[in-house]
Amino acid sequence: MAATTTSPIHRRGLMLVLSSPSGAGKTTIARGLLDRDAGITMSVSVTTRAMRPGEVEGLDYYFIDQQRFDRMAETGDLLEHARVFGNCYGTPRVAVEDALGAGRDVLFAIDWQGAQQLAQNARDDLVSVFVLPPSVSELERRLRGRGQDSEEVIANRMAKASNEISHWPEYDYVIVNSDVTESIAAVWAILHAERLRRRRQIGLPEFVRSIQDTL
């Protein structure tokens, strides 16, 4: 019979935040990470914005009305929330807490305001990555290429890109999303290294002591 080994070390899940100007590719990178690593749970936000063609309720967002959003915010059901491009967005608390408690890592594609709020409440569990586009013209090309937004919406997002980008120094890591495969690999490498941080490995001191004691 093969010997089974159970690790004496386990860890609490961490929160991996991706922020970027709209269209730089954070959602694409997030999807690539989910495909690559079964230990990640995506945080599905609530939003008051209208559903885009092709979006799926509960997968891309939970689409809710303003009244419901305000209630969730008031009753503390949101871990963070913010107004972005004239709509409200927020992170439902329970799903995140359940996943973290089960040792899963939770991935967020949220803006700088949300990242700041998460950092205020849970800095030790947070790893943040800012995603830059390779150029302004490429950012605009990607927003247009997505084919889901009107010219007015695209112009509004381009106008707000500078403000979002101004928050890059608040992030732990910064990547330029030129090649999407490379970007996914880079963010996965960050996650993989952060999982191994000493303070995240529960039971490590006891494990090391048990080795020392038998030496």
Ligand SMILES: Nc1nc2c(ncn2[C@@H]2O[C@H](COP(=O)(O)OP(=O)(O)O)[C@@H](O)[C@H]2O)c(=O)[nH]1
């Ligand atoms: N603070 C916060 N921001 C969010 C959340 N979900 C999405 N966002 C931000 O809202 C912006 C607009 O989202 P969306 O309308 O889906 O556009 P997209 O990012 O261009 O696909 C995103 O770029 C995120 O930065 C959330 O739960 N909290």
Ligand SMILES: Nc1ncnc2c1ncn2[C@@H]1O[C@H](COP(=O)(O)OP(=O)(O)O)[C@@H](O)[C@H]1O
């Ligand atoms: N590295 C890349 N190279 C080319 N196109 C990309 C790259 N990353 C993302 N895209 C495309 O750019 C568009 C915007 O990406 P998306 O992930 O929706 O951005 P965000 O979530 O930051 O708004 C999508 O059509 C996506 O397929």
